Amino acid sequence: MEFFTFHDFMTYTKGITYLVMGAILIFMPLYWLYLTDRDD
Amino acid sequence: MAISRRKFLGCITAALGTTTGAGALAHAASNKDFTGYPDSFGVLHDSTKCIGCRKCEQACNEVNSLAKPGKPFDDLTVLDQKRRTGEASYTIVNKFGNPPVFAKTQCNHCQEPACASACFVKALKKDPSGAVTYDESLCVGCRYCMVACPFNIPAYTYNDPLTPKVTKCTMCLPRIKEGKLPGCVEICPREALIFGKRDKLVTLAWEKIDRNPDHYFKHLYGEHEMGGTSWLYLSQVPFTKIGMREDLGVTSAPKLTSGALGAVPIIVGLWPVLLTGVYAISKRKEKIAEEEQESAVQNAKDLASQEMKDQLLKLSKKMTKEKETAIANGVKKALVEVEEAAKKAEQAAADAAEDATNPETTSDDSEKEEE
Amino acid sequence: MVAQDQPMEKSSILTPFNVITSIILFVGVILMFLRFTRGIGAVTNLDNNNPWGLWIGFDLLCGVALAAGGYVTSSACYVFGLKRFHSAVRPAILTAFLGYALVVFALNFDVGRPWKLPYPIFVSQGTSSLLFEVGLCVFLYLTVLFVEATPAAFEWLGFKKLRTWVVRLTLVLTIFGVVLSTLHQSSLGALFMIVPSKLHPLWYSGYLHVYFFISSIFAGMSMVIFEGSMAHRWLHDKMDATHLAQSDGVVLGFGKAASFMMMGYVGIKIIGIAVDNNWHYLSTGWGAWFLLELIGFVLFPAILYGMGAREKNLTFIRIASLWTVLGIILNRLNISVIAFNWQLPSDLRYVPSFMEVGTTIFIITLGVVVYKFIVTRMPILYEHPDYKEEH
Ligand code: SF4
Ligand code: SF4
Numbered sequence: 001m002e003f004f005t006f007h008d009f010m011t012y013t014k015g016i017t018y019l020v021m022g023a024i025l026i027f028m029p030l031y032w033l034y035l036t037d038r039d040d
Numbered sequence: 041m042a043i044s045r046r047k048f049l050g051c052i053t054a055a056l057g058t059t060t061g062a063g064a065l066a067h068a069a070s071n072k073d074f075t076g077y078p079d080s081f082g083v084l085h086d087s088t089k090c091i092g093c094r095k096c097e098q099a100c101n102e103v104n105s106l107a108k109p110g111k112p113f114d115d116l117t118v119l120d121q122k123r124r125t126g127e128a129s130y131t132i133v134n135k136f137g138n139p140p141v142f143a144k145t146q147c148n149h150c151q152e153p154a155c156a157s158a159c160f161v162k163a164l165k166k167d168p169s170g171a172v173t174y175d176e177s178l179c180v181g182c183r184y185c186m187v188a189c190p191f192n193i194p195a196y197t198y199n200d201p202l203t204p205k206v207t208k209c210t211m212c213l214p215r216i217k218e219g220k221l222p223g224c225v226e227i228c229p230r231e232a233l234i235f236g237k238r239d240k241l242v243t244l245a246w247e248k249i250d251r252n253p254d255h256y257f258k259h260l261y262g263e264h265e266m267g268g269t270s271w272l273y274l275s276q277v278p279f280t281k282i283g284m285r286e287d288l289g290v291t292s293a294p295k296l297t298s299g300a301l302g303a304v305p306i307i308v309g310l311w312p313v314l315l316t317g318v319y320a321i322s323k324r325k326e327k328i329a330e331e332e333q334e335s336a337v338q339n340a341k342d343l344a345s346q347e348m349k350d351q352l353l354k355l356s357k358k359m360t361k362e363k364e365t366a367i368a369n370g371v372k373k374a375l376v377e378v379e380e381a382a383k384k385a386e387q388a389a390a391d392a393a394e395d396a397t398n399p400e401t402t403s404d405d406s407e408k409e410e411e
Numbered sequence: 412m413v414a415q416d417q418p419m420e421k422s423s424i425l426t427p428f429n430v431i432t433s434i435i436l437f438v439g440v441i442l443m444f445l446r447f448t449r450g451i452g453a454v455t456n457l458d459n460n461n462p463w464g465l466w467i468g469f470d471l472l473c474g475v476a477l478a479a480g481g482y483v484t485s486s487a488c489y490v491f492g493l494k495r496f497h498s499a500v501r502p503a504i505l506t507a508f509l510g511y512a513l514v515v516f517a518l519n520f521d522v523g524r525p526w527k528l529p530y531p532i533f534v535s536q537g538t539s540s541l542l543f544e545v546g547l548c549v550f551l552y553l554t555v556l557f558v559e560a561t562p563a564a565f566e567w568l569g570f571k572k573l574r575t576w577v578v579r580l581t582l583v584l585t586i587f588g589v590v591l592s593t594l595h596q597s598s599l600g601a602l603f604m605i606v607p608s609k610l611h612p613l614w615y616s617g618y619l620h621v622y623f624f625i626s627s628i629f630a631g632m633s634m635v636i637f638e639g640s641m642a643h644r645w646l647h648d649k650m651d652a653t654h655l656a657q658s659d660g661v662v663l664g665f666g667k668a669a670s671f672m673m674m675g676y677v678g679i680k681i682i683g684i685a686v687d688n689n690w691h692y693l694s695t696g697w698g699a700w701f702l703l704e705l706i707g708f709v710l711f712p713a714i715l716y717g718m719g720a721r722e723k724n725l726t727f728i729r730i731a732s733l734w735t736v737l738g739i740i741l742n743r744l745n746i747s748v749i750a751f752n753w754q755l756p757s758d759l760r761y762v763p764s765f766m767e768v769g770t771t772i773f774i775i776t777l778g779v780v781v782y783k784f785i786v787t788r789m790p791i792l793y794e795h796p797d798y799k800e801e802h
């Protein structure tokens with residue numbers, strides 16, 4: 001897909017990045033649980 | 041419509057690309073240059089031709105059906121005061137200096153609009169036609185667009201309690217779509233306003249400057265200001281003299297904020313890792329401190345009971361020695377001493393337990409107790 | 412607690428506090444009515460050149476900065492393992508929650524169509540805007556703070572199971588809180604990165620987001636200290652032994668930390684001047700004003716904090732905390748109102764109207780009243796007897 005303005009490009013890429021951020025925020029705690037729940 | 045569908049499909053391919061890690065967006069690297077919509081429209085304002093007749097103001101008022109002003113449009117005394125765009129005047133002509141020079145102001149329809157970049161609901165958009173459009177139905181009324189606009193263009197209907205909105209020149213997009221000229225351009229009696237493709241207007245403007253270098257100040261305002269604007273200006277005098285800022289720079293609004301915006305996802309990516317790391321370390325320290333404490337308490341207890349045993353042993357020896365003479369005294373004394381020793385032990389244990397709430401001092405204390 | 416409560420409440424209906432607050436609240440309701448029947452223009456001095464005034468500059472920017480105590484205290488306690496701050500966490504979380512709730516409440520006055528405030532999140536996401544970032548984070552963080560604040564309410568109401576559930580989430584919530592706070596505290600500064608032509612160069616910087624984040628940390632600490640001393644004065648009877656025993660440690664610890672942080676902040680502010688080569692502005696009137704802010708309201712309180720921490724002088728630290736809070740307010744107002752539009756001729760500059768100031772006072776008062784209502788009822792400044800020694 002093609003962008004003609006930097007503004008459009010930012011809107012689009014940041015939109016995707018926000019989704020990625022959400023995924024990270026959910027995934028990281030779960031992964032931490034996976035790493036540690038056999039401790040003790 | 042076609043564009044939004046294309047965008048939508050693009051979103052999906054890109055999303056697939058991101059999830060599969062294929063990097064389908066490689067061509068959209070961040071150092072790519074964006075040159076604006078090709079074939080977008082613009083208007084060239086040759087202020088050297090403007091006579092300050094306010095006809096454009098009137099036409100704009102009519103085509104946009106705005107509220108009629110107190111003073112009629114042919115009253116030129118209005119020009120004596122410097123004005124700005126407002127809710128009932130999307131365009132303004134101002135008079136500068138003596139002999140007077142006139143300059144028309146309206147939304148410049150930036151190539152990289154600060155207002156659109158600032159709007160958090162996409163109520164403002166750069167249309168492929170070149171116009172920066174406003175959608176009232178989305179607008180929350182935060183007025184960040186007004187803060188952001190370097191030209192101080194958008195106005196707000198502050199006195200409307202329930203449906204206030206942002207107002208600004210529309211570049212007459214509805215008229216352009218009908219194949220008509222913008223109202224102000226159409227009416228201008230002096231051809232001080234020329235409508236056309238922006239690329240062509242840039243060439244035309246420079247031709248004008250080159251052909252008549254004494255007549256024009258050698259700068260095409262809007263070619264690069266804040267990343268360029270669709271509305272372009274020619275002048276005889278430096279632009280600061282006709283109320284236009286020449287210190288805006290060429291960096292577009294989205295470029296100004298992209299650094300800070302780019303920091304956001306990195307913080308989301310790294311903070312949880314770092315903070316959890318810090319947490320794990322402090323937890324580990326706590327655990328070690330706890331273990332140390334426990335052993336300290338144990339030591340103290342052992343020590344105390346050892347003392348008690350020793351004393352009992354001594355006592356029993358003593359007692360056999362002095363059996364006859366001081367049997368009654370000895371028993372009494374022993375009882376007291378045992379009691380004291382028990383108290384001591386208790387005290388030591390209690391101290392150790394108290395230290396548990398105060399981990400920093402624990403190690404010192406346990407050392408003392410070991411001594 | 413309950414037994415103490417009743418007589419105090421009854422005798423206190425006509426106290427000066429109650430009289431003054433009810434007058435303020437009454438006036439506030441009238442102003443609210445005017446705002447929503449006559450429009451923003453009728454109550455404010457905002458105009459097309461000055462779209463943001465006191466309601467954004469103070470209610471939003473200062474409100475958020477001063478509510479930073481929540482994430483600072485809870486991360487100190489739960490992430491960095493400084494358990495001696497434990498008794499300070501609850502009051503800090505509560506004030507942060509109230510602070511953010513009031514910020515959102517105040518926004519309803521300022522924006523044109525407040526019922527559309529959910530639009531940026533749910534309807535049309537303007538992801539290129541820093542205000543979108545701020546809005547999203549404030550929304551999420553308000554939710555996090557709400558959840559973090561519920562255990563006190565659950566203890567008060569006796570919902571044991573729910574409480575245990577939420578307490579188990581403490582660490583995750585704390586880390587989310589820090590992430591979200593880092594983001595929106597810094598983005599509030601970055602809001603102004605789009606206006607190099609309107610904000611005075613001494614305040615405009617490519618580091619604005621860093622400045623806002625760092626200053627929010629010591630703003631939060633100072634606010635915790637300041638509130639603590641207020642609470643000691645007025646709500647002493649609501650505190651338990653642990654709270655009282657720990658509070659001096661909290662004051663000293665935060666005082667020392669804030670002092671160091673503020674010195675670092677002075678350093679990065681000077682770096683900002685050097686990077687943009689703005690030295691020559693320092694000799695202008697704006698420069699004097701800038702130096703007043705940086706030296707008079709950051710460096711000096713930092714030194715006073717430092718002396719207080721060394722001498723274990725709590726009074727010094729308490730004074731420094733108020734001083735720092737004022738400095739933060741000055742900084743945020745400078746950026747959003749005073750040094751903003753500095754090039755406009757003075758007759759076009761913005762000065763808040765009495766009604767704007769009145770509304771702001773109304774909102775602050777509302778916060779104080781709700782805070783008082785909660786701490787006199789819920790286990791905030793003391794531990795609930797049923798849940799002692801649990802953590
Ligand atoms: S001149 Fe202002 S309102 Fe018009 S497009 Fe540019 S930034 Fe937006
Ligand atoms: S006032 Fe409306 S158009 Fe302007 S930034 Fe806010 S939501 Fe967007």
Ligand code: SF4
Nearest residue numbers: 100209212222223224
């Ligand atoms: S383009 Fe249309 S809206 Fe804009 S100033 Fe001209 S007449 Fe007014």
